[in-house]
Amino acid sequence: MAAGCRHGRCDALADGSGKWQARAERILDVTTQLFLRHGYKRVTINYVATGAEVGKGTIYLHWKTREALFWAVLQRESARMLEQILADLVSRSRGNRRVRR
Numbered sequence: 206m207a208a209g210c211r212h213g214r215c216d217a218l219a220d221g222s223g224k225w226q227a228r229a230e231r232i233l234d235v236t237t238q239l240f241l242r243h244g245y246k247r248v249t250i251n252y253v254a255t256g257a258e259v260g261k262g263t264i265y266l267h268w269k270t271r272e273a274l275f276w277a278v279l280q281r282e283s284a285r286m287l288e289q290i291l292a293d294l295v296s297r298s299r300g301n302r303r304v305r306r
Contacts, residue, residue: 229267232257237278245275 235256239248250271254261268274 228257228259228263232259232264232267232274233278233281236274237282240275240278250274 232253236248236253239252239256243252248271250261250264253274254264257264264274268277
């Protein structure tokens with residue numbers, strides 16, 4: 206299932222150019238910034254829609270509720286952080302191997 210897809214039909218709705226996924230990523234980007242700037246309680250779906258330049262209904266095509274959108278942001282950012290930590294560990298591991306030789 207595509208990231209941000211709440212119902213499993215995203216592949217059927219997406220076109221070949223990836224517009225569906227790109228729009229979901231844009232919404233997640235805007236939502237992340239708004240949550241960081243204003244906090245969860247102050248960010249509304251209308252606020253996100255305005256920032257992402259999409260209609261409110263478009264957001265609901267991707268996520269059923271504001272809470273679901275929040276969890277999608279949390280999941281994406283957690284995955285990004287984990288990827289960065291793993292990359293740093295691999296980099297340090299390679300650096301340590303060079304020093305030991």
